[in-house]
Amino acid sequence: MENRLQNKVLLLTGxxxxxxxxxxxxxxxxxxxxxxxxxxxxxNLEKTRAAAAGYTGVEVLPGDLTDPDFLTAGIEKAAAVFGGIDVLINNAGVAQSTPFENVTAAEFDRIMNINFKVPFFLTQQAIGHLKHSDYATIINIASVVGHAGYPLQSVYTASKHALMGFTKSIAREYFRDKIRVHAICPGGVYTDMVKISRPDLSPEGMIQPEDIASIVLFLLQHRGNAVIDEILVHRVNKEPFSV
Ligand SMILES: NC(=O)c1ccc[n+]([C@@H]2O[C@H](COP(=O)([O-])OP(=O)(O)OC[C@H]3O[C@@H](n4cnc5c(N)ncnc54)[C@H](OP(=O)(O)O)[C@@H]3O)[C@@H](O)[C@H]2O)c1
Structure with a gap:
């Protein structure tokens, strides 16, 4: 079977x-x-490069995504590396575990920035490049908290709701440009983020990062007429919308 992903260029955060x-x-x-x-x-980025390097071209462009100068200059550098951008995956994010009454303006800004403002403006910077691609795809890694509310996660929940709203809006704005826009909304995935923010969750039976990666692969390989907008991912032994 033809591998249509071969040599397509992926820009991946986080x-x-x-x-x-x-x-x-x-x-x-x-x-x-x-x-x-x-x-x-x-x-950490070099470890990822090493894990991916045996197969294909991998480039590392480190920097603080919340720095607007890095975003603007970085995207042009990124597009120049392999000659364009076909797929953008907005994955970087930060979690929260703070009682509502203790949330500071600085914590609010930090979480809203990386979880919502960065995907918004990175996508804006990338959209011109995506329009030139015959495989243009945006995948936003949201969360079940983009649908439901969780205690101690007031800003995190709000940031992922904002990300979902933005995702839905640009999906409609750019479908005529043949840009496919998807959101993946996982429940608890066993990563450093969840180990730190939800120490109450036991690793037993949790979703693994590879489960989410295989859903990304499915979205990218599925190029039929039926477009999938959003995938909600929960544990087999849990109700939907729960972690
Ligand atoms: N784990 C879960 O249960 C779960 C569930 C639903 C959704 N998600 C979402 O999945 C995505 C990935 O999460 P994960 O669990 O894989 O977390 P993770 O292991 O903590 O990874 C988060 C990544 O975001 C990057 N990042 C954070 N702030 C940054 C900044 N200012 N500039 C550049 N990079 C920054 C981090 O890079 P540095 O370490 O270099 O800063 C890190 O590579 C997030 O959007 C998260 O909200 C996770």
Missing amino acids: AGGGIGRAIAETLARQQMKIILFGGNNLE
């Missing part, structure tokens, strides 16, 4: 670990060319 690293490894096996975009921990 690739230093967890879900991002699993996505990079999975799509590298499909011979995609991958740019690990943004991130503050160079050692």
Whole structure:
């Protein structure tokens, strides 16, 4: 079977670990060319590069995604590396575990910034490049908290609701340009994020980062007439909308 993903260019955020690293490894096996975009921990990004490097071209462009100058200059650099952008995956995110009454303006800004403002403006920067692609796809990694509310996660929940609203809007704005826009909304995935923010969750039976990566692969390989807008992912032994 023809591998239509071969040599397509992926711009991926949050690739230093967890879900991002699993996505990079999975799509590298499909011979995609991958740019690990943004991130503050160079050692983690290099581990992801090493995991993906045996298959295809991988480039690391580290930096703080919340820095507008990095976004603007970074996207042009990224597009120049492999000659365009076919797929954008907005995956970087930060969690929260704070009683509502203790949320500071600084914490509010940090979470809204990385979880919502960054995907918004990174997508805006990337859209011109995506319009030139015959495989243009945007995948936003949202969360079950994009649908439901959770205690101690007031800002995180609001940020993922905002991300969902933005995703739905641009899906309608750009369907005539043949840009496919999807959201994946996982429940608890066993990564550093969940280990820190939800220490009450036991790893037993939790969703693994590779589960999310295989859903990303399915979305990218499924190019039929039926477009999938949103995938809600929950544990087999839990009710929907729960972690
Ligand atoms: N784990 C879950 O249960 C779960 C469930 C639903 C949705 N999600 C979503 O899935 C995505 C990935 O989460 P994960 O569980 O894989 O978490 P993770 O292992 O903590 O990874 C988060 C990534 O985001 C990057 N990041 C954070 N702030 C950044 C910034 N200012 N600039 C650049 N990069 C930044 C981190 O890079 P550095 O370490 O280099 O800063 C890291 O690579 C997030 O959007 C999260 O909300 C996770």
